[in-house]
Amino acid sequence: QVQLVESGGGLVQAGGSLRLSCAASGRTFSTYAMGWLRQAPGKEREFVAAFRSRAGHTYYADSVKGRFTISRDNAKNTVDLQMNSLKPEDTAVYYCASRIATMAYLPIRPHEYDYWGQGTQVTVSS
Numbered sequence: 001q002v003q004l005v006e007s008g009g010g011l012v013q014a015g016g017s018l019r020l021s022c023a024a025s026g027r028t029f030s031t032y033a034m035g036w037l038r039q040a041p042g043k044e045r046e047f048v049a050a051f052r053s054r055a056g057h058t059y060y061a062d063s064v065k066g067r068f069t070i071s072r073d074n075a076k077n078t079v080d081l082q083m084n085s086l087k088p089e090d091t092a093v094y095y096c097a098s099r100i101a102t103m104a105y106l107p108i109r110p111h112e113y114d115y116w117g118q119g120t121q122v123t124v125s126s
Helices: none
Strands: 002-007 010-013 018-026 033-039 046-052 058-060 068-073 078-083 092-099 120-125
Touching (some): 018 120, 046 068
């Protein structure tokens, strides 16, 4: 079992920044990848960014590339999402997720993840 707890969400003006953090506990040593996904009202959950635990590889959705950075803090055992140049369309509930089993690419679809956090709200005002 892996437990994930997100923090860092809030309200920010367009152009501002937020840093989300995902604290992981449990069987984190067997995690293949960690990811951030988001869900806006009335929309399906969508991929934002992913991080391969051992190799350090990262992958981003086109909509956030160049603005968001996913990283791991080994000392704190967290996976963070630094979000810069935020836009109103970034408004959503952001979820941290983890995948255990190895696969050929970084997971980008919600069903490819095994464990989920409770989500944290990010609201970007125009």
